[in-house]
C-alpha cells in the first residue's frame with residue numbers, strides 16, 4: 146500500500162470518528178436541548194463524513210488499487226497526489242473551524258476562512274480528477290515509455 | 291476494467307468536479323464572498339455529489355468486481371447499460387437546473403432528473419442481483 150494511501154486512510158478514519166461524534170452531538174442536542182452551541186455542528190458534520198471520510202477514502206483506494214499507468218510510472222506524479230491530500234484536508238479543517246464559528250458569531254475572519262476553504266477544496270477536487278483520470282483504464286499498463 | 295465501468299467512473303469524476311465547484315460557490319456565498327443567489331444551487335450540489343459521484347462510482351466498481359456469472363460473462367449486461375443511459379440522462383436534466391440562476395423555469399427539470407436516476411439504479415440492480423453471490427473459484431485441474 147503506497148504511503149499516500151496509508152495517510153488518506155488514517156485521516157479518513159479520524160474524520161469518520163469525529164463526524165459520527167459531531168453528528169450524534171448535533172442530534173442529541175436537537176432532542177434534549179443540551180447546549181445551543183451544538184446546533185452549529187450541522188451541516189459541518191455531514192461534510193466531515195462525505196468529504197473527510199468517504200471522498201478521501203475513495204481517493205486513497207483508487208490511488209492504490211486502480212490499474213497502474215506503466216511499470217516505470219505506476220501512479221503518475223506523486224506530488225500531485227500529495228497536493229490533493231494537503232489541499233483537501235487544509236480546506237476541510239478550515240471549514241470545520243469557521244463554519245460553526247460563523248453560525249454563532251459571524252465576522253470577517255470566519256467569512257474569509259470559508260471563502261479560502263472553498264477555494265482549497267475545489268482545487269483539491271480538480272487535482273483529484275487529474276490524478277485519478279489516467280488510472281481509469283482497461284488494464285494495467287506494461288513496459289516503459 | 292471493462293468499458294462500462296470506465297464510463298461510470300469517468301462520469302463520476304466529472305460530476306465530482308462540478309459538484310465541488312457548485313459547493314465552492316455556495317460556501318463562498320456563506321462566507322460573504324460571493325452572490326447569495328448561488329444558494330439556489332444547493333439541491334444540484336447535493337444530487338451531483340451523492341448520485342453523480344458516490345452512487346455512480348459504486349455502480350462502476352460493482353460492475354467491474356462483483357463475481358461473474360461464468361468466466362468473463364457478467365450476465366445481464368443490457369440492464370447495466372440501460373441503467374447507465376437512464377442515469378446519464380437524469381444527470382443531464384439535473385445539469386440543466388444550474389441555469390435556474392438565470393432561467394427560473396428550468397428548475398422544473400429537477401424532479402424528472404431524479405426519477406431517471408432512480409430508474410437507472412433500478413435497472414443496474416436488475417443486472418447486479420445475480421452477481422451478488424460467493425465467487426466460484428475453479429481449480430486449475432477442474433474439467
Ligand code: HEM
Pocket residue numbers: 187188191192195196200262263266267310313314315316317318320332335336339340343
Ligand atoms: C462528496 C462530497 C459532498 C457531498 C456528498 C455533499 C453533500 C451535501 C449535503 C447533503 C448538503 C445539505 C446539508 C444540509 O442541508 O443539512 C450539503 C450542503 C452544502 N455543501 Fe456539500 N457536499 C459535498 C462536498 C462539498 C464541498 C467540497 C463543498 C465546498 C467546497 C460543499 C459545500 C456545501 C455548502 C456550502 C452547503 C450548504 C451549507 C449550509 O446549509 O449551510 N460541499 N452538501
